[in-house]
Amino acid sequence: MVNEEKCQDKSDEEIVRLTIENQDYLAVLIKRYEDKLLRYINRISNNSREEAEDMVQEIFIKVYTNLNDFDPELKFSSWVYRIAHNHAISNFRKNKARGINEQIEIDEKLANSLAGDINTVKEIDHILLKKSVNKILGRMESKYREVLVLKYLEEKEYKEISDILKKPMGTIATLINRAKKQFKIELDKQRINI
Numbered sequence: 001m002v003n004e005e006k007c008q009d010k011s012d013e014e015i016v017r018l019t020i021e022n023q024d025y026l027a028v029l030i031k032r033y034e035d036k037l038l039r040y041i042n043r044i045s046n047n048s049r050e051e052a053e054d055m056v057q058e059i060f061i062k063v064y065t066n067l068n069d070f071d072p073e074l075k076f077s078s079w080v081y082r083i084a085h086n087h088a089i090s091n092f093r094k095n096k097a098r099g100i101n102e103q104i105e106i107d108e109k110l111a112n113s114l115a116g117d118i119n120t121v122k123e124i125d126h127i128l129l130k131k132s133v134n135k136i137l138g139r140m141e142s143k144y145r146e147v148l149v150l151k152y153l154e155e156k157e158y159k160e161i162s163d164i165l166k167k168p169m170g171t172i173a174t175l176i177n178r179a180k181k182q183f184k185i186e187l188d189k190q191r192i193n194i
Contacts, residue, residue: 004028012076020067030060033077036154037084043149045088055091059084078163081156085146085164092142136186144179151176 002024007015012032019025037059041052062083070079137145150156150164158176162169 002027004031013072016067016070016072016076019064023064026060026064029063029076029080033080034060037080040081040084040149040154041088043153044085044146045092047091055087056084059087062087074163075160078160081150081154081160081164082166089142136183139186140179140182143175144182147172147175148179148183 002022004027007018007025007028010018010028012029015025015028015032019029034056037056038052041047041055042049045052045055047055059080063080066083070076137148140148146165147161150161151158156164158169158172161172165172167175
């Protein structure tokens, strides 16, 4: 059994090296990323809490089985988010094939964060804002929704978004810019004042 308190000062990459030698260290990585990945999956997909929890478990199985392929030149967080992203996309495609619709659910704090950073509604009722942001994100193309979620809700830097989505940083900047414009157009369509 691994003493998780002794691992607090170790970097993710150090924990990965230890996990390759002793699988008990996987518990440290799970503890560090379980809630973050669950929140991320919920933000980019329309899964129930139970489905999202199952997805996170499947993601950690993939993480463990692919640890030897981890590139230590990258941040572990980028790598694990990339696995989560790919898994969510696969799940989305599977659900789409079965005719299950996708809708994004985010909490009030995150709705306010996204809306505030895009210089949108500041004095609107919080419930209306949450519904509007959810509706707009749900209507956006997945490539735009993904970058907005990663940038504004997951608070990732451009470099990390680039690593997660496997796209050049210039492309990420363009996608974020276009996503913000598309978001603004949808706000205007819904007659929400900026």
